Amino acid sequence: MSNPLSAFLRDYLTVGIFASLAFVLVGLLLFISWLVRPDRRQAQKYIAYESGVDPVGDMWSQSQVRYYIFALLFVMFDVEAVFIFPWATQLEVFGFFGLIEMTIFIVILLLGLVYAWRKGVLRWV
Amino acid sequence: MTHALLGLELAYWQQTIIRVLAGVTAILLLTGGVVYLYLFKFVSFMQSRLGPMEAGPYGSLQLLAEVGKWLQKEDVFTENSDRFIFGLAPAIVLASTFLMFVVIPAGPNAVIADLGTGIYYVLAMSSLSVLGILIAGWASANKYALMGALRAGGQLIAYELPLVLAVIGVVIAAGSLNLQDIVAAQSEGEIFGWGGIGNPYVLTQFVAFGIFMIAVQAELAQTPFDMPVAESELVAGYMVEYTGIRFLVYFISEFATAVGFAAVASTLFLGGWALPASWGISDGAMHVIGPIVIATKAVLLVGVVFWTRFSFPRFREDQLQRLAWKFLIPIALANILVTAVLKVAF
Helix, strand or coil, X not given: CCCCCCHHXXXXXXXXXXXHHHHHXXXXXXHHHHHHCCCCCCHHHHCCCCCCCCCCCCCCCCXXXXXXXXXXXXXXXXHHHHHHHHHHHCHHHHCHHHHHHHHXXXXXXXXXXXXXXXXXXXXXX | CCCEEXXXXXXXXXXXXXXXXXXXXXXXXXXXXXXXXXXXXXXXXXXXCCCCCCCXXXXXXXXXXXXXXXXXXXXXXXCCCCHHHHHHHHHHHHHHHHHHHHHCCXXXXXXXXXXXXXXXXXXXXXXXXXXXXXXXXXHCCCHHHHHHHHHHHHHXXXXXHHHHHHHHHHHHHHCCCCHHHHHHHHHHCCECCECECECCHHHHCHHHHHHHHHHHHHHCCCHHHCHHHCHHHHCCHHHCCCXXXXXXXXXXXXXXXXXXXXXXXXXXXXXXXXXXXXXXXXXHXXXXXXXXXXXXXXXXXXXXXXXXXXXCCCCCHXXXXXXXXXXXXXXXXXXXXXXHHHHHHC
């Protein structure tokens, strides 16, 4: 083949070009905006907006993070999905054997979800 | 390898320019159309008012007027904000939205890049937007923005799973990740030996379709699931500190993502650009009809999303997580197993 790039890599080059277009579009909008927008600086404009009340305390305030258990569960199930996708495309090849294997895999993960459920992890405190 | 586009032999760079420009035009046109159709008019009629009527016939140029207004707004940063990250975040969200559209086919050859990973790539790219949202909330130096961003993060990852697991049912049925293959499988498929309308998976994978649309509603943060941007609790979530053109980019992204997910849903479940193979329409005609078919399906599905948005009150945060983890994910897993059993049995 005369082309140095394979069709596979070219497809991803197209993806890269398309992604950069989003940044170009944002840049273009910002440029047009820069041409026409006013610039009148007043100190009050740069205070964080908290419904008109003067902000109190540190802006990066601490709040209770209820999300980390969900994040852990998410990672577990997302990795599961990574394993299921290739299996799903090849199910016709594997047939009954593949079905049994994946049933065992999914049931084990479901047991994990049931365990988390019984432990009360899924309850929003 | 040179693909034939509309019967012409074009070099790679010529094809790329055509595909990329056509893609961006299609995204922006559909997004603008959806904003006018649903956000301006549909909701107005639901609430017994006319909506915009002044700019252009029936207010059809209202969106252009709005863009003109946003362009003239002053560019304001909060005093403590991390300005580089703050400015970068909208672009990341928009890029994530654009990247979703890359593999969605609109005709036999009308696709920006026909990647083999197809739907898996779409799911990966759509979840990139959560990065943009998290850094936006963090860089804003605003309590509400931070809380909104964390809520958005928790919500987007919770509903990512039903979305992914629902798609697996379709992948099992079609036996491929590539969206063109999935479209072909639906067009040439048969329901109990009858191929009159092909096999659109909305009929045979209706559980997956339901889960997918609920998850899409949550991924888009539209109203029953709009806690991340709840205006009465968090002002506007991670978007509080964004003004003018940067806010416009979020606005475009939100509606373009709605169009993107609707296009993905119509490709996966409604047969995509193809008409049933048994109707015997030639590939040449489908080059023209295909984009119209998928655009129609996508716009109608966006309509379903907005109909839901304007009809339901907001859930509470705990109800949101409960729905995802205790209902949608177990149902989606059961759907995978049932689909696999049926696939192997028949």
